[in-house]
Amino acid sequence: MVTVLVFPGQGAQRVGMARDLAERFPAATDCLAQIDAALGFALTDVMWQGPEDELQRTLNTQPAILAHSAAVLAVLGDRLGPVAGAAGHSLGEYSAHVAAGTLTPIAAARLVRQRGELMHQAGTERPGAMAAVLGLDGDRVAELCGAASGPAGEVVAANRNAPDQTVISGDPAAVARASEACKAAGAKRVMALKVGGAFHSPLMAPAARGLANVLDEVAFADPRFPVVANATAAPVRTGREAKQLLEAQVTAPVRWVECVLTLAEIAGPGPLRFVEIGPGNVLTGLTKRILPDAATVSLATADDVERFLG
Secondary structure (H helix, E strand, O other): OEEEEEEOOOOOOOOOOOHHHHHHOHHHHHHHHHHHHHHOOOHHHHHHHOOHHHHOOHHHHHHHHHHHHHHHHHHHOOOOOOEEEEEEOOOHHHHHHHHOOOOOHHHHHHHHHHHHHHHHHHHHHOOOEEEEEEOOOHHHHHHHHHHHOEOOEOEEEEEEEEOOEEEEEEOHHHHHHHHHHHHHOOOOEEEEEOOOOOOOOHHHHHHHHHHHHHHHOOOOOOOOOOEEOOOOOOEEOOHHHHHHHHHHHOOOOEOHHHHHHHHHHHHOOOOEEEEEEOOOOHHHHHHHHHOOOOEEEEEOOHHHHHHHHO
16 A cells, blocks of 8 residues: 555644544654754743643644654654655645655744744734535635635735645635635635734735745755655755745645645555644545545544554
8 A cells, every 4th residue: 555644734633633542652752842942932831731822823833733743753754655746735835844754853843933933023013814515515715715806905825735725825814705705605614713924825925025035954865765845736856946936835725735745645546544643633635525536644642653553
């Protein structure tokens, strides 16, 4: 069976995350301690004790999710066997590059901490909104976003999560207009999301510019296996390309449906297993909606990992 890896993004965090991994596996303890030291504060205190509001801050959420994924990877070591490719949802793309050896866990944690700070700052300077549209084709949602955009504000289809689940992002008034248009077009549900900015939209342009300077200072290796980029849904095979696409990702849509299909293409014919590594199991659910016949495994908790390792 061919294995591909997927890594969750923002929204998967919860107080207590990865604590059971650290309590049961020395490799996870060491990994998390190294990340704490690299960041210069006890991220694990925020992960394990909260409070919830502190964990939900973008500059903490992003490194916390990456740290959880990195801790699982540290425990798994080479027990995953041959991996054909990987992808991560938004900040999860950094975790995918950790798995592929493009970035060390420490470098990636520092990067996503700075990424979170830059995105928070951009969201403060130009407040935005996001909403999840359920039960409406993604192309139709994108059309309605285009119609709702104009001098009074812009909105885009930011996350193509499943064929019938799209997250829209942009100026609050434009998001409100697009939300109403989606309801009128037959969406089953439109839910406003509690976020710190209009992520993966043009409103994040200042964050992308700041991140470009940060990325320039970090060494990127060529990945050991292809990592499918959110911005292009195409496999990345060099460190230089990875760096460019992580910058572009901040303002570009997350083309998750296409990313999953690209992973399946990379894997080739035959039995295929998607392994989700990190908190929660959201991507496992989305994979089932995109490729109903694919085998899936979610490795979030210590129990999950122990069962997987047998």
